[in-house]
Amino acid sequence: METVTEKRNETQLKRMKSKVDLADLGPVLALLILIIIGSILSPVFLTKGNLLNILTQISVLGLGAIGMTYVVIGRFFDLSVAGMLSLSAVLIVGFQPFLGTIGAIFAVILVALVVGLINGSILRFIKGDFGASIMITFGTGTILASLALLYTGGFTLNPERDTVFTWFGNGSFLGIPAPIVTLIFFSIILHVVLKYTTFGRAIYLTGANHEAARLSGIPIHRIRTITFMIVAVLVSIGGLIRSSQTLNASPVVGVGFELDVIAAVAIGGTSLAGGAGNISRTLVGVLIIGVLNNVFVLMGLSNYDQMMAKGLIIVAALLLDRRKELKLVRKG
Amino acid sequence: MSILKRVYSQKVLLILIGMVIFASVSSPYFLTFQNVTYLVTQLSIFGIMALAMTFVILNKEFDLSIGAVMAFSGIFMVKMIPQTGIIVAILLTLLLGVIIGLITGFLVAYLGLNSFVVTLCAMFFYNGLALSVSGGRPASAQDPVLNYISSGTFLGIPNLIVMLLILTLLADYVLRKTKYGRNVYAVGGDEQVARLTGISVRFYKISVFVISSVAAALAGILLTGMLNSASPFVGSSAALTVISAVVIGGTSLAGGEGSIPKTLMGLFILGILDNLLGLLNVHSFYQTFILGALLVFVIGWDFYARSKKQVLVAH
Numbered sequence: 001m002e003t004v005t006e007k008r009n010e011t012q013l014k015r016m017k018s019k020v021d022l023a024d025l026g027p028v029l030a031l032l033i034l035i036i037i038g039s040i041l042s043p044v045f046l047t048k049g050n051l052l053n054i055l056t057q058i059s060v061l062g063l064g065a066i067g068m069t070y071v072v073i074g075r076f077f078d079l080s081v082a083g084m085l086s087l088s089a090v091l092i093v094g095f096q097p098f099l100g101t102i103g104a105i106f107a108v109i110l111v112a113l114v115v116g117l118i119n120g121s122i123l124r125f126i127k128g129d130f131g132a133s134i135m136i137t138f139g140t141g142t143i144l145a146s147l148a149l150l151y152t153g154g155f156t157l158n159p160e161r162d163t164v165f166t167w168f169g170n171g172s173f174l175g176i177p178a179p180i181v182t183l184i185f186f187s188i189i190l191h192v193v194l195k196y197t198t199f200g201r202a203i204y205l206t207g208a209n210h211e212a213a214r215l216s217g218i219p220i221h222r223i224r225t226i227t228f229m230i231v232a233v234l235v236s237i238g239g240l241i242r243s244s245q246t247l248n249a250s251p252v253v254g255v256g257f258e259l260d261v262i263a264a265v266a267i268g269g270t271s272l273a274g275g276a277g278n279i280s281r282t283l284v285g286v287l288i289i290g291v292l293n294n295v296f297v298l299m300g301l302s303n304y305d306q307m308m309a310k311g312l313i314i315v316a317a318l319l320l321d322r323r324k325e326l327k328l329v330r331k332g
Numbered sequence: 333m334s335i336l337k338r339v340y341s342q343k344v345l346l347i348l349i350g351m352v353i354f355a356s357v358s359s360p361y362f363l364t365f366q367n368v369t370y371l372v373t374q375l376s377i378f379g380i381m382a383l384a385m386t387f388v389i390l391n392k393e394f395d396l397s398i399g400a401v402m403a404f405s406g407i408f409m410v411k412m413i414p415q416t417g418i419i420v421a422i423l424l425t426l427l428l429g430v431i432i433g434l435i436t437g438f439l440v441a442y443l444g445l446n447s448f449v450v451t452l453c454a455m456f457f458y459n460g461l462a463l464s465v466s467g468g469r470p471a472s473a474q475d476p477v478l479n480y481i482s483s484g485t486f487l488g489i490p491n492l493i494v495m496l497l498i499l500t501l502l503a504d505y506v507l508r509k510t511k512y513g514r515n516v517y518a519v520g521g522d523e524q525v526a527r528l529t530g531i532s533v534r535f536y537k538i539s540v541f542v543i544s545s546v547a548a549a550l551a552g553i554l555l556t557g558m559l560n561s562a563s564p565f566v567g568s569s570a571a572l573t574v575i576s577a578v579v580i581g582g583t584s585l586a587g588g589e590g591s592i593p594k595t596l597m598g599l600f601i602l603g604i605l606d607n608l609l610g611l612l613n614v615h616s617f618y619q620t621f622i623l624g625a626l627l628v629f630v631i632g633w634d635f636y637a638r639s640k641k642q643v644l645v646a647h
Contacts, residue, residue: 126632127639134448135585135631142572142624149617259456262449272446304468307460311453318445318453 026320027269027284034291042298050294052177056245058290059179060085060238062283064257065264066183066190067231069282072265073194074220074227075130075207075274076123080137081235081261083144084115085254088239090148093159093249101164108236115144116232120225129210130274141258148251157249169244179241186234191279203227208275263310264289267317344582344597351604359611367607369490375603376496377551377558379596381570382577383503384547386595387540389578390507392520392587393440395541396451398548398574399567400458401432405552406562407462410471418477422553429549430542432458437538447541455571462564470563473556482557492554504592516540521588569620576627577602584634 038045064081071078088108095104122128122136159165171178194200206213206220213220243249268285270277292313296306356363381398388395405425412421436454440447486494507513518526519536527533551570556562581598583590602623609619 122628122632126635128635131448131585132631132635136628139624139628139631142627143621146617146621146624150615150621154617256456259452262452272449302464304460304463307456308464309460311455311457311460314453315439315445315450318449319443 027267027281027288030267031284031288031291034288034295038291038295038298041295045294045298052180054287054290054294055180055183056177057293058286059183060242060245061257061260061264061289062183062286063186063234063238063241064231064261065268065282065286066187066279067227067234068261068265069270069277069279070190070194070203070227071224071231072270072272073207073274073277074203074224075210076133076224076227077130077272078119078137078228078231079134079258080115080119080141080144081231082254082257083141083146083148084112084232084235085239085242085257086148086251087144087151087254088112088236089243089253090152090157090249090251092236092240093157093243094151096160096165101160101162105240108240109233112232112236113229115140116229117225119232120221120228123224124221145252145254148254152249152251154251156251159243159247159249161247165244166247167244168241169246179245182237182241186237187279187283190230194279199223199226204275206274259310259314260289263314263317266314272318344580344594344601348597348601348604351601351608355604355608355611359608361611362608369493371603371607372496373490373492374607375599376492377554378570378573378577379496379599380499380554381544381547381551382574382595382599383499383592384540384544385574385578386503386583386590386592387507387516388544389575389583389585390516390520390587390590391536391540392523392585393447393537393540394451394575395436395544396448396571396575397432397436397454397458398544398551399570400455400462401429401545401548402552402555402567402570403562403564404458404462404465405429405549406556406566407466407471407564409553409556410473410562411465413473413475413478418475422478425549425553426546429546432549433542433545434538436545437541440541441534441537459564466562466564468564470561470565472561474560475557478553478557479560482554492558495554500592500596507592512539517588519588572623572627573602576623576630579634580626580630584638585631586634586638 035046044050064085068078068081088111091108091111092104095107098104099107119137119140122140123133126132126136128136163171167178168182169179173181194203202213202218202223205216205218206223210220239253242253246253264285265277265282266272266285267288268277268281268283270281270285292309293306296309301309352363361367381402385395385398405428408428409421409425412424415421416424432454436447436451439445439450481491484491507516515526515531515536518529518531519533523533526536548570552562552567555566577598578590578595579585579598580601581590581594581596583594583598605622606619609622
């Protein structure tokens with residue numbers, strides 16, 4: 001088992017050195033094909049309005065997915081994002097009357113930081129691995145989802161529609177809708193941090209080999225906790241955008257969100273085995289899901305059919321990911 | 333010291349007894365014959381799935397799709413009854429369970445995918461399928477045979493309880509007394525060692541998913557009979573509840589450790605908790621909260637205890 005991991009790491013290193021990676025082109029190709037299908041299906045597809053519409057709709061998912069990319073690269077998993085999205089959506093609106101919109105946003109970001117800290121601390125305390133992170137965040141996600149329901153009593157809340165609040169979902173900056181601007185802003189930050197800082201490299205090393213990372217003095221538990229905090233904060237900003245887009249805050253808005261996030265990360269080509277992947281890949285995955293949803297609607301598929309299709313597509317993406325991994329092992 | 337240790341090793345049983353005492357003190361209605369029968373009947377459908385989930389978790393795998401499979405099976409059966417009659421419809425639904433289990437098992441055992449993620453996808457797939465086939469509406473099924481199976485009694489005991497009892501004894505026998513059962517433990521305990529001793533790990537991985545899907549299909553049939561209709565919306569909490577029951581009973585998520593009596597205790601702890609919260613008029617949102625907290629605590633405890641053990645072994 002150990003030699004297999006070593007070989008994988010070696011080949012990964014080789015792959016990192018080569019400039020163009022064919023494996024990266026797969027998702028991009030898929031995206032292009034989808035865009036061609038979309039433009040054949042409907043003349044509306046390639047209009048500026050529709051494209052901006054797609055981008056606006058995927059921005060919440062994008063925020064969750066780029067955050068999850070950090071967690072997955074470190075070879076962990078966070079299923080609590082669904083509960084976090086619901087909770088942040090209702091808390092922002094719930095806090096508005098007491099703290100003002102800006103105060104409410106900061107308060108919810110604080111809540112997200114605490115949630116990430118708790119997830120990370122539990123895993124640290126129990127010395128949990130990949131499997132533990134799935135199970136524990138499944139549990140904490142259930143708690144967060146029920147807290148969202150408890151907070152509103154199951155009802156949908158109406159926000160105060162001041163300029164700050166409505167900007168995040170409906171405003172624009174230099175002619176670009178605010179959700180897209182927010183996603184681009186955070187994508188750039190996360191990309192730079194991942195690529196050019198010691199912290200970013202430490203995440204890769206942690207994911208590639210926990211033991212080696214620990215022995216070379218990297219505080220793997222602290223790094224994991226920070227990645228959990230990052231994803232929680234990004235999801236809470238997603239909750240703000242979602243509440244602002246729909247001008248109401250539903251306590252069940254996050255149901256199924258974790259699956260979309262996993263799908264985006266896996267389809268983009270970030271390996272669930274950890275140690276590899278980057279923000280741009282995930283963004284391609286997010287775009288694929290966005291275009292796919294749009295094409296589904298153009299094809300007239302019902303919500304139910306979309307659920308089925310999504311389940312199948314993720315399994316297919318996982319299989320491709322798995323095949324790549326096996327190939328790497330054999331090559332090495 | 334040894335007495336303390338022995339008491340500690342039975343902590344789940346102690347919790348269960350404590351809960352029964354607490355429940356009967358806080359509600360005079362709790363220990364009545366009607367309430368107990370009601371409680372066990374309510375538990376039996378999830379109980380059947382929990383017995384099967386024990387096999388899955390003993391094998392160090394997960395199945396999150398059981399709720400969706402249960403919902404889809406109910407819809408599938410109701411759609412089949414007019415064409416084939418009730419008996420064939422039931423058999424076909426059980427066959428559907430086998431096929432679903434084979435697909436999941438194949439994806440996990442042969443293609444090496446993580447069962448947690450695969451069954452999460454399967455959950456969405458079968459939920460979507462159930463909603464799509466039913467058009468998002470419950471389908472009613474008025475069938476005397478089906479109704480008797482779920483709501484009838486045998487020697488004064490509700491059929492569902494009889495069924496749970498028989499399946500419990502069967503599952504316990506298989507796990508403890510047969511070669512199959514021993515190998516389920518072996519595969520979950522250490523896959524590598526099991527493979528080297530000549531056990532077909534893939535066969536066992538696939539078989540446990542078949543068991544769990546068939547149990548979910550059976551649960552769908554029984555639930556449909558109980559409610560006289562099949563709804564695509566049932567079962568959303570099934571996976572959480574069933575996995576909680578198995579884990580709370582003390583079956584380890586690390587695989588290879590656990591038993592049917594443990595699962596049964598976990599099931600009753602959850603059932604009594606649910607019943608008690610209902611009797612005390614606690615809102616269902618709180619129940620989900622408590623379930624989630626309990627899950628985090630028990631799983632955390634399981635991993636923590638194991639990491640302690642590993643440290644001891646290392647020294």
